[in-house]
Amino acid sequence: MRELLEIAKKAALEAGAEIMKIYTDPSQDFGIEKKADNSPLTLADKAAHLCIVRHLQETGIPVLSEEGRHLPYAERQAWKHLWVVDPLDGTKEFIKKNGEFTVNIALVEEGSPVLGVIYVPVTGILYYGVVGEGAWKEAPSQLPLLGSANMSESLPIEGNRREGLFRIVASRSHMNAETEAYIQEARRKHPHVELVSSGSSIKICLVAEGVADAYPRFAPTMEWDTAAGDAIARAAGRQVLDAQTCQPLAYNKEDLHNPWFLVE
Secondary structure, three states, rough: OOOHHHHHHHHHHHHHHHHHHHHHHOOOOOOOOEEOOEEEOOOOHHHHHHHHHHHHHHHHHOOOOOOOOOOOOOHHOOOOOEEEEEEEHHHHHHOOOOOEEEEEEEEEEEEEEEEEEEEEEOOEEEEEEOOEEEEEOOOOOOOOOOEEEEEEEEOOOOOOOOOEEEEEEEEEOOOOOOHHHHHHHHHHHOOOEEEEEOOHHHHHHHOOOOOOEEEEEEEEOEEHHHHHHHHHHHHHOOOEEOOOOEEEEOOOOOOOOOOOOEEE
């Protein structure tokens, strides 16, 4: 598992470098296209996908990537292990140039995420975890990690917390009536409720590291949006639960859509 983790980390870092070449090139228009579901696709998505697949194919484990070919469930259901990849999570954030996009790589075993890597190319922050072993956050030395000069810290890192404060992560792009209702209910239960906004899978990481207490996601997502963050959250002792059944999310399903979920 350690060897697989190192391969995934290297793949994420190199994919991030490919993304940043395009992100920082003033002559780039990002080559934006529209996919069948009307979501955007850029040159950076494609470059990151090719980079990651090149690394992961060395493991002999099949890869399910947002930007790759999605094989029918009749074939996928026989896979005991698979990589679930989002080469550029938060393409809309990438296009807006707000820095809140990530590279997501997860290893799924028998439908459960067991290893996850999330890289934030603009900040250089790397989250990773192995279920049963722990989760970590690495930051470049020029970026102090919650007041620490260390290169890495074990998660959860319970930052500065005020008693009675309940922090909720809210999506920049998907605030809706159901999420508003969850926030209002939290305000009835807790003396102080604070909203933390972020894009992409960084939201799950904020709960995993203890910066936030909950992330309700009552809007559509796909398995590659959550698998890496789910693994990191589980490795850090958190939960990613189906909002209706309160059961952990399952992966490599026939339908690759996630149910609404809550990270806590």
